Amino acid sequence: MVRETPELPLDQTVFWGKTGRGSRTYTPSDWHPLAAHMVDTLHVADQLWEHYLSSALKRSFLPHTDGGELGREAFRWLASLHDLGKAAPGFQYLSQLHFQQVRRFLPCSASPRHMRHELMSAQLVRTFLSELRWPDESIDWVADIVGGHHGVFPKPAFRTATKNIASLGDAAWRAQQRELFLFATRASGVDLSELAKHVPGIGAQMALSGAVILADWLASNDDMFGYQSGWPQGYQAASEKTAAGFRSFMELGEVWHPAPPENTEELYATRFGIAAPRGTQLLADEVARAAERPGLMVVEAPTGEGKTEAALAAAEILAARFGFNGLFFALPTQATTNQIFDRVVDGWIHSQTPKPTIGLAHGKAQRHARYEKLLEGIGEDTDEALTASQWMRGAKRALLSPIVIGTIDQLLFAGVSAKHVMLRHTGLANKVVVIDEVHAYDAYMSEILHRVLHWLGWHGVPVVLLSATLPRTQRDALLRAYTGAHKVAVSGAGYPQITWAPALDISERERFGDPSDPFEAESHPSLPLQAQATTSSRGGELAIEFHPEPADTPEAVTALVDEMVGDASPSSGTGTVLILRNTVARAQATFAALKERFPGEVTLAHARFTTADRRRMDADLTRRFGPPDRDGESGAATENPHRPTRHIVVATQVAEQSLDVDFDVAISDLAPIDLLLQRAGRCHRHARPRPRPAGMETPRLIVTGYTDSEGHDHELPTEGSLPLLPTGDARPYLHHLLLRTLARLAEHRQRKGQLNVPDDVPSLIEAVYGDHPLGPASWQEAMGTAAEAADQHVRELAGKAGSVLIARPDLDEFGLSEVQHLGGDHNVDEDEEKVAQMLPVRHGATSIEVILLRRVDKHTAETVSLPQEGAPRRRVPLNRMPSDTEKHAILDQSIRLPLWQVDTAKLSSPPGWKRAPWCSRLQVLLLDTSTGEARKGSRRSTYRTETGWTDIT
Incomplete structure (x- = not known):
């Protein structure tokens, strides 16, 4: 309950805060007093604190006070002060009609100098806190939050700007502004002498800045708070009652109330219907339950090991333990995001009580039929209590829903120097974050991802990273980004494995962070971390074969497919084949050749279909090649009735990751080793009730998509036969990695024959991504040139990403005003479907x-x-x-x-x-x-x- 304060003198209620100009409901002469808007925003902030912000975020705001009543009062105070600068002639004259009533009480020139009102708010806050002898550091964070409520923080130089700016008016105006400042202070109930002793961490400052913006947006909406055209008796009580309806206006049903069963088996049975969790799932549960504070969990396990369920279970445990009330699940593509959204809706979310409001966040989210129905309030039979918010689906609001399934772009937006970036941090600071296929991003996207992880570490947000194939150097870079450590030392090895890194406090960051003296870098202590290994249920042999083909002639692959599933093949014309090409043009050429040989039995899938056809295509792939069905009574697997006896799917990377599809054999263009293993994961992904066709009993990956320079076809790469690649370097893959992948696989084939998955996976990945020479001696000059080109390419992408990033928090003299280098140059409107074109989170x-x-x-x-x-x-x-x-x-x-x-x-x-x-x-x-x-x-x-x-x- 907000403390009641004395009614304001008339000369303070004449300042207008909003007018009816441009409103759909009110006329230009209608207006809402600034004092009323300050009170409205204060009350909305109070409701957000009580019903929306997580206890983890509230604790982080003023950690030495546990984020208790002082934190709540400070948030109300910040929210109420955000528009204080409107009580200045530089703003009031913008509405000449309403300026006349102000001038009757306060003298002012006809055309005072204009200055943005959020900057005037910051300037006035600085003035009044200086009068109270607050420390400069304490003044800075308050002024930055107040001055940043339109999405861009004031520049550092603004802190030392001249205090008496003409826009703010003379001493008579200052007296009225001071009274409004004191009015907000009394209404919020904050003890300014006590608050002056505290400076929130930079992560909490960012998140609370976004929360102030959210409170302002809600309080500014005409449909929520009507115009008073004056200050009626008892307005504060009426405002408080209106603010209590904020959840209805936001279309917020419930935040997430995580309550995982204490027993691991019960958790997996309740949430996913899994009676016997796998090793990776058991270990993720164990690590999450043992965590003493939030941190980063890196889960490395083969495809089909149940990493999605492990991540959701770990996220729920971590959220419950540390006081988070939301989840963001990030995936690489719209198609995989839609699939996980359906899996979450069909399973996990229905066992939550109450069901939290859910959002789907990507550029085509409203074209997803189930999400669209939820937005319209039309639930399925099992979705009566499940809600989605139209209000929270805008570009700047996409991360505000309690549960959000979205593309990785939505997460990366939090690392780009753009307007309202702080609002995205508010959404993330309430949540546990899960990132799937974390290995799949290029140097440009990875640079942005590292910056986001660094901020999430400052927020103390638990993060779960998932990958089937993660090079050690990449894993260590992710660990360093989150913790802020200069070096990490990970002990323990195995596969599958889980690595845990706690979010470091300031003293730990000072100890393990970048050394102040670069010459001390070598002797600087490493952050010790432990990786724990487990067993896999996916063990088995994977046959790797090589099949070079003439350049731009798909006939070789057509003949190969005919050998495997043709009428005269060992399989007697049965079997399903997945062919993965690296470019759309190659996929189309292969499809054209195959459909002549197998009319009506070939499907093409790539990214250059319309939304309607992509939706149909994705649904068809999942329907026909998804996991076996389950008997409703016994739970036993039964064969999918839609699975064809013989079919060939030709696809690009759209079928490479996260899609739960299963084929009898896979043929793939040469790709980096981690992606090849991902592609192999689409082969024999599930144990099927019926036997596999003859000749396909063992998982089999055939590597093609390169030309042997000496004309060999089925032989392994040998001395002198440097492979020729059909695409330009880095389009879509670096030749350096392609050549090293081929060389390492050939070496393994010569020494051991088949691959053992998962046992051989770590050594293969480390060899390809390491710097030890691979391949015949005659390849080395060409491979050296390719390596130099790769290093140059990575440096260029990282440099380009660096130019658009928000600043990395520093322990010394860093504040919100240093965050946005670009000062909001990337001005993004409210349209979620346009945002990806405006923010540079993908290169080029x-x-x-x-x-x-x-x-x-x-x-x-x-x-x-x-x-x-x-x-x-x-x-x-x-x-x-x-x-x-x-x-x-x-x-x-x-x-x-x-x-x-x-x-x-x-x-x-x-x-x-x-x-x-x-x-x-x-x-x-x-x-x-x-x-x-x-x-x-x-x-x-x-x-x-x-x-x-x-x-x-």
Whole structure:
């Protein structure tokens, strides 16, 4: 309950805080007093503290007070002060109509100098706290939070700016501003003499800054707090009652209340229906329960080992132990994110009581049917109590839902110097963070990820990293990023294994962090960490074969597939084959060759399909090649009735990670060793009720996608036969890693024959990612050149990432004003689907997202995707605003295309759509009416439902 304060004098209630200009509900003459808005924001902050912010975040705010009542009062105080600068002539004159009533009480020139009101708020706070003789360090963090409530912190130079700025008015104005400052202080109940002794950690400052912004947004909304046009009697009580409804306005059902069963077997049975947890799952549970404080858990285990369930169980244990009330699960692609979202909705979340509000965060989230229904309040039979929030799905709000399943981009946004980055930190500071496929990101994304991990370590947020194949150097870099340690020393080895690193406190960071003297780096102490090994349920042999092929001729792979599943093959025309190509063009060429030999039995999957076709494609892959079904009564595995007897899937990296699909044999282009092992994980992923076809009883990975320079086909790479690669260096993989992978696999094959998974996995990865020479002597000069090119490429990407990062917190003289180097140059609007184009978390503008339609006539176009098999393409208007049904059809035609194939001068938004807000940002590419083609110079491209976007030059 907020303390009641005396009513304000009339001359302090005439300042306006909001006007009806631009409002849908109020007229320009309507207004809301600044004092009322300060009270509104204070009350909303009080509700957020009570019902939204986690106990872990609240404790971190003022750790020496346990984040108790002083922390709560300080948060209310910060929230109420955020708009203090509006009580200045430099702001009040912006509404001439309302400025007249102010001037009757306070003298002022007709056109006072304007200054952004958040900066005036910071300046006034500095002035009044200085009068109270607060220490400079204590003044700085308060002024930075107040001055950053529009998404950009004041620059460091602003701290020493001249105090008496004309925008703030003269002594008479200062007296009124001081009274408002004291009013907010009394209303919040904060003891300023006690608060002056405390400076929150930099992580807590970031998170609380975002929480102040959230409180302001809620209090500023006309639909929540109506305009008073004055200060009515008893307004504070009315405001407090309105603020209590914030959850309804945010569409926040429940935060997460983690309550894991104390027994491990009961936890896995209750949450996932797993009667006998695997070794990795048992170890993750043990490590989480033994943790004495939040930290980083690195889980390395083979594909199919149940890492997803292990992560969710560990996250729940850590959240309950340390007071977190949310979860963010990050994945590499939209397709894998959608799949995990469905798995979470179908299983884990239904055993939670009460069910927390859930969000799906990526650029196409609203095109996911189940999430869209939740946003509309339409639950499935088992989803009555499950909610999703439309209000919390915007670009800056995507991490605010208690449970969020999203792409890795959403996490990386927290490391980029952009407006409102602090709001993303608020969302993360309440949560346990899980990152899947953590090995899968290039040097550019990894540099941003390391910065985010460093901040999560300062927040004290528990993090779980998952990987089937993680090089030691990469693992150690992740551990150093989170802990802030200069060096780590990990003892213990094995596979599967789990490494735990606690979040360090300031004294530990001073001991193990970067040495002040660079010459002391070698002797600087390493942070000692322990890796614990466990057993795997996935042990077995993996046959690795080599099959070089002539350049750009897929006939060799066609013949190979015919040998395996053709009518005359040992399998007698049965079996499922997954062929993974490194580029879309190679996948399309292979598909074209195979469909002639196996008509109706070949499917193509890659990233250049429309949203509608990708959704259909992903669902079809999971339906036909997913895990066996389970008998409802006995729980015994039964064969998937949709699984075909014979089928070939040709795919790019879209089928490489996180998709729970299972094939009898896999053929893959040469890729780095960790990704090859990931691809092999799509082969024999599940124990099937029926025997595998003849000749496919053992998992088998055939490596192709390179040309032997001496024309060999089935032989291992030998002295003098340097392989030739069909793609340019680093497109999509560094030749350095490809050559080392091939050399190491050939060496293993010669010495041991088959691979043992998981036993051989660590040594293979360490060899390829190490610096020990590999391959025949005649390869060494070329491999040395490739290594130099790789080092240069990595340095360039890391350097480019460094230019967009928020600052790394420093132990000395670091504050919020130093966080945003770029001062908000990346100004992102509220549209979640546009944010990925605005924030540079992936390197290079190599693609563009468009709406792909085929023109019918001047006023009409049609979709390029079929609504359903056998149905005609849907017509959509170009000369009027589309209906809701037409809108969904249009958005389903979204596709990401290579920039070099698109004539951007021909992109536009149809004139008839201009008044529709949802399509104001859309770029439409219209295929030709007669040919169905798009042209860029002499290059011609088209779209086919079977093959996607196709270059037909």
